[in-house]
Amino acid sequence: MSADGIHPTAVVDPKAIVAPSAKVGAFSVIGPEVTIAADAEIGHHCVLEGRVEIGERARIGHGTVLGGRPQDLKFKDGTPSGVRVGADTAIREYVTVHRATRAEEWTEIGSGCLIMAMSHVAHDCRLGDGVIVINYAGITGHCQIGERATIGGLVGMVPFTRIGVYAYVGGCSKVVHDVPPFVLVDGNPAGAHAINVVGLRRAGMKPADRRLLQDAFRLLYRSGLATPRAVERIREELPVSGPVAELLEFIAGSRRGICGPAQPGTSAVDALPSPESEPV
Numbered sequence: 001m002s003a004d005g006i007h008p009t010a011v012v013d014p015k016a017i018v019a020p021s022a023k024v025g026a027f028s029v030i031g032p033e034v035t036i037a038a039d040a041e042i043g044h045h046c047v048l049e050g051r052v053e054i055g056e057r058a059r060i061g062h063g064t065v066l067g068g069r070p071q072d073l074k075f076k077d078g079t080p081s082g083v084r085v086g087a088d089t090a091i092r093e094y095v096t097v098h099r100a101t102r103a104e105e106w107t108e109i110g111s112g113c114l115i116m117a118m119s120h121v122a123h124d125c126r127l128g129d130g131v132i133v134i135n136y137a138g139i140t141g142h143c144q145i146g147e148r149a150t151i152g153g154l155v156g157m158v159p160f161t162r163i164g165v166y167a168y169v170g171g172c173s174k175v176v177h178d179v180p181p182f183v184l185v186d187g188n189p190a191g192a193h194a195i196n197v198v199g200l201r202r203a204g205m206k207p208a209d210r211r212l213l214q215d216a217f218r219l220l221y222r223s224g225l226a227t228p229r230a231v232e233r234i235r236e237e238l239p240v241s242g243p244v245a246e247l248l249e250f251i252a253g254s255r256r257g258i259c260g261p262a263q264p265g266t267s268a269v270d271a272l273p274s275p276e277s278e279p280v
Helices: 197-203 207-222 227-237 242-252
Strands: 034-036 051-054 065-068 082-085 096-098 106-109 183-186 191-195
Touching: 051 065, 065 082, 082 096, 096 106, 191 197, 191 207, 197 207, 207 227, 207 242, 227 242
Parallel strands: 034 051, 051 082, 065 096, 082 106
Antiparallel strands: 183 191
């Protein structure tokens, strides 16, 4: 590594903006429209092309490709679009993140995220702060993932899927509908099993709020009611504020519908202690 933090074998375009405290590893290629903020670190054999903005203290693992041409037949060469990666985010080895399809738009990964090795984040996706994506997950175009949600390994998501805040998607799930906030889903197709109590407890949510979410979950998924009627019951029987209000707002804004209840015996989650049965 040279004195300026850029390895002698790295190819860094003179037009790229690289902070003095940033590091670029061996054999990496940094294009002319790339910006790398202070204390960020780019591993070996990485490719950053197109408009790419790397936040402070972000870590980009070896072999990662950021800003590549989107896998979208509608994309026109020369479209000015890019990828943004927030501060303190770690993107591990061989991850691919493609730039947005339309002009002046971005594929965005928030701050403090962890994108594990071999995962793919497609064009026009939006990942909130603190999102965790586990190895080999495939996030297709235009998906939105809320803050502090977790996407399990080998998960497949159809385009335009929304994942709510603090949701948990179990490994190997096939996600074909929106996943409400705070809910744990799993299976093929992914179905709702419980409120993500463990994650909410770790996040510091008050026990009273967790209980209200559990009550809302029972009405939504265990009452046998259609979603519109279950929402009415929630509004009638529970205080609609805080996380319950956020849950209902997400459902109201879902254009593809929310995932249904889990089918008994169809998921490995059934063999595990249910977070819903744990002390809140």
